[in-house]
Amino acid sequence: MEDAGFFAPTGNNLPSKNLIVVQNRDNLDKLAETTPYMKWLKEAPAAIVISGIPEASKYWLQDSSIAAAFVWLKAVKVGLGSAFGAVYH
Template identity: 35%
Template structure:
């Protein structure tokens, strides 16, 4: 798949087929995540892969917008670790880039994903810390359910020229 095709046909997939995701594919997603840019190449991320059905099924009890994980055969939690980094205030941008790389790599493989925000909501972060034993200094950032989509990917034109400003605000 061409990169622009992946970008333009990537969609938030919330319904999955009852079919496991091969370990090799999850490895490809994680490798893509770790290829994301990061401030000063500090790579302040950690990833938790969840396949355990009991853990996946418990997530909606503390995250109200994660019900799609009930169908997903796997999920990846992207976490940030700003401690001791030269640029500690940029960890969330780095984690965002890693999350986006997961979404695009999954699209390339024909997998469905959706970005489910965790940070900065304290109750969500606490829920993931408790469920997955995440230390206090590590920040749960995003949840990415992963599975085979129950549906198709279609390009949608989201380009809005009125949101573009040239040289200064308001210039078209």
């Protein structure tokens, strides 16, 4: 699944994002508390965290967003449920 995000296009073809698979229940619960809009993570079996690297490219936000869209499309294609949550700054 993370391959879809890894191979998503990026501005200037620079490595401006990290993709982290989270399956640990404690970590998922902590992520759920980062914003009031991601409480659903308390019931999710896993998450893919995409973090931008501003030092790598001025397009890090767009690159991370495109990667999230590619992951979402792959999840739908393989029949998985998907949701999006954002934490900025």
